[in-house]
Amino acid sequence: MTDNLDRRTFLAAAAGVAGAAWIRPQQPTRKTRLILLGTGGGPRPKKENNATAHVIIAGDQLYVVDCGDGVAHQLVLAGASLDKLRHVFITHHHSDHNADYGNLLLLSWASGLRTPVDTWGPPPLARITRLFFEMSAYDIDVRIADEGRVPLVPLIHAHELPGPGPVLRDENVTVTSALVNHPMVTPAYGYRFDAADRSIVFSGDTTFSDNLVQLARGADVLVHEALYLPAVDRLVARVPNAATLKKHLLASHTSAEDCGRVAAAAGVTTLVLSHFVPPDDPLVTAQMWIDAARRHFTGEIIAGRDLMEI
Ligand SMILES: [Zn+2]
Numbered sequence: 001m002t003d004n005l006d007r008r009t010f011l012a013a014a015a016g017v018a019g020a021a022w023i024r025p026q027q028p029t030r031k032t033r034l035i036l037l038g039t040g041g042g043p044r045p046k047k048e049n050n051a052t053a054h055v056i057i058a059g060d061q062l063y064v065v066d067c068g069d070g071v072a073h074q075l076v077l078a079g080a081s082l083d084k085l086r087h088v089f090i091t092h093h094h095s096d097h098n099a100d101y102g103n104l105l106l107l108s109w110a111s112g113l114r115t116p117v118d119t120w121g122p123p124p125l126a127r128i129t130r131l132f133f134e135m136s137a138y139d140i141d142v143r144i145a146d147e148g149r150v151p152l153v154p155l156i157h158a159h160e161l162p163g164p165g166p167v168l169r170d171e172n173v174t175v176t177s178a179l180v181n182h183p184m185v186t187p188a189y190g191y192r193f194d195a196a197d198r199s200i201v202f203s204g205d206t207t208f209s210d211n212l213v214q215l216a217r218g219a220d221v222l223v224h225e226a227l228y229l230p231a232v233d234r235l236v237a238r239v240p241n242a243a244t245l246k247k248h249l250l251a252s253h254t255s256a257e258d259c260g261r262v263a264a265a266a267g268v269t270t271l272v273l274s275h276f277v278p279p280d281d282p283l284v285t286a287q288m289w290i291d292a293a294r295r296h297f298t299g300e301i302i303a304g305r306d307l308m309e310i
């Protein structure tokens with residue numbers, strides 16, 4: 001509990017403020033925070049978890065990695081302030097990673113964002129951004145006129161990555177990308193964030209990737225997508241395009257066992273499994289995911305859950 005919270009709690013109690021109980025002690029937090037916003041793989045909306053999205057909070061600013069359905073709402077549930085959005089990174093243009101990219105920008109602006117946001121990802125990110133604003137022009141213009149908001153479009157700077165390598169460096173983090181292997185989506189990127197206190201890597205969607213192993217070398221945390229092979233047949237049995245979907249899943253993603261191999265080869269401290277495929281099979285427990293990755297990795301393994309902070 002911080003001194004500040006102690007004081008607030010004391011003052012609230014001393015004043016007999018109704019509802020003072022909402023002031024909860026907070027866990028001591030690291031300077032650079034990682035929160036999983038959505039841990040389900042695939043674009044199909046699910047009860048159990050949201051589509052892929054994560055946020056790093058550093059220096060009071062938000063660095064969002066992937067924008068699956070519901071990312072803005074998940075940020076609110078995580079206690080983040082949308083007006084602190086600073087950077088958005090898209091790993092690749094599958095809809096479970098970008099469906100709410102434009103909405104995140106629009107809804108952050110509607111929540112008070114007045115400062116620049118840089119967005120990063122593969123082409124056609126600039127076109128996606130431009131067309132989203134064109135689609136949303138009516139609402140944006142009305143709110144500027146009606147509510148006195150600053151114009152949104154000049155705040156947003158979309159950067160299409162020309163290839164792997166350095167992405168940006170600011171006062172909080174250095175960001176580096178690597179090409180990962182996610183047929184048929186090319187290019188697809190993984191991202192590494194190096195902060196003063198920790199390093200965090202996101203695999204994006206990929207098969208076992210040597211590039212990712214290099215990118216994640218010695219990192220504190222590797223957030224890796226994960227496929228549970230024994231359950232794939234149950235997953236695809238629910239859809240009409242079963243054969244094609246199964247082929248895509250096996251050719252484009254990484255089994256939980258191989259996530260352990262990547263983590264071991266890269267020498268990371270903590271492996272966080274996320275982007276679960278299947279995302280909502282009740283027969284596959286968190287422990288089963290961990291056990292699968294454990295075969296090849298002796299470090300810490302966490303089966304991610306939405307809104308988990310790591
Ligand atoms: Zn995906």
Ligand SMILES: [Zn+2]
Nearest residue numbers: 092094182205
């Ligand atoms: Zn994908």
